Amino acid sequence: MAKEPMLKFVSVDRDMPEKRTADARKEDFGEIYAEFSKQKAEEQASRCSQCGVPYCQTHCPLHNNIPDWLRLTASGRLKEAYEMSQETNTFPEICGRICPQDRLCEGNCVIEQSGHGTVTIGSVEKYITDTAFDEGWVAPIAPTHERAESVGIIGSGPGGLAAADRLRRQGIQVTVYERSDRAGGLMMYGIPSFKLEKDIVLRRVKQLEDGGVTIVLNCNVGTDISFDDLRAKHDAVLIATGVYKSRDLQGPGSGSKGIVRALDYLTASxxxxxxDKVAEFESGELNAEGKKVVVIGGGDTAMDCVRTAIRQGATSVKCLYRRDRANMPGSQRETQNAEEEGVEFVWLSAPNGFAGDPVSGVMVQKMRLGAPDASGRQSPELIEGADYVEEADLVVKALGFEPEELPKLWGTDGLEVTRWGTVLADFKTHVTSLAGVYACGDIQRGASLVVWAIRDGREAADAILDQVNAAAAVAAE
Incomplete structure (x- = not known):
């Protein structure tokens, strides 16, 4: 009888792929983690306890079959592990790189709660699909039959591409409309290469195009083509635009030169x-080289900005956040990586204005944490008389994103939005107030994680398939 390959957490310590030294990784934008070897992947996968109630799976938005593909990996059945991983996740190699596993699957691992250290789920997930690509196991999209129905998808971020993949596999004719010059949305321009190298995204885009998905770049809905024309052209339309409007700062000097938006900064990089030639980068406007940089915010976008500034050669990089470390929304793993690379975090600090034009400093108010707010997090309170000025040549605002006013932008009547400006849609079927129009990802739920956008895109695709199948059945009667 074969020896049980699992439950080795009591004898095998948790281990991550080798991480490049901080000094080495500051010199380029390459990913900081190496790939697991086959032996190491099997060893780490074998630590899974195969618990009866897999909290890792429950706390994954996609409900990936994590214990099952860990067991297959530990048993050397890697192709089967890949096939199982692909069943629930359109882009597992991307989620393995950028998901905040410390807050999702790994953060809820049963053996972590018992003090043995979580299974390194994300690293194994990344290894499985990277190996599948290397071995040629990732088959081209090849529908068993072609269908006449077509779907237009506005936006080529994770939600839009996940929906495109799922629809195309069923033979639907899919056209993706992207206003940028490359497909991928925030995966392409909003996330730095040290977290997600761009060839990883490009090979998925190529897989979709090779499988028959049409991607129209530099196409701005409302300008280059009207929303009504899209509706007339397709049997269904999916809005997957994401949210790109940056939250702003008020206060004296907030319009000074040298204060920039996080997305502009990351896109340029x-x-x-x-x-590409980027005039704002070459002029220094969106380049941190030789500058004292202050990033305002505590989420994952702020972490991307501070770590980008380090690599661009900033003389100093500080991150201001109004709460403390325990209450920041970003990944603790990313915070640790940033600190290793030389970023200084200034906790319990909030901007109250800016000195100079061009900016020369941030007027900082010191805070303390008071009573919890409606979400349960302690609210920051101002400490009187503790203001000071933090020197800065470049200030990056990483305060989160809000939706654009799509009905106004597209000149569309009847597309209902919430009081936050997101598109009003059912959270299971993703149906909007307009017939045949669906919404998914951040434009529906607000700024969130890539993994949630993938889930939404897959769900929306299934609902669209139900619609076109129902219409086809009626037509056949």
């Missing part, structure tokens, strides 16, 4: 990584 990623474009330069492709070899």
């Amino acid at each position: 990623n474009k330069v990584g492709f070899g």
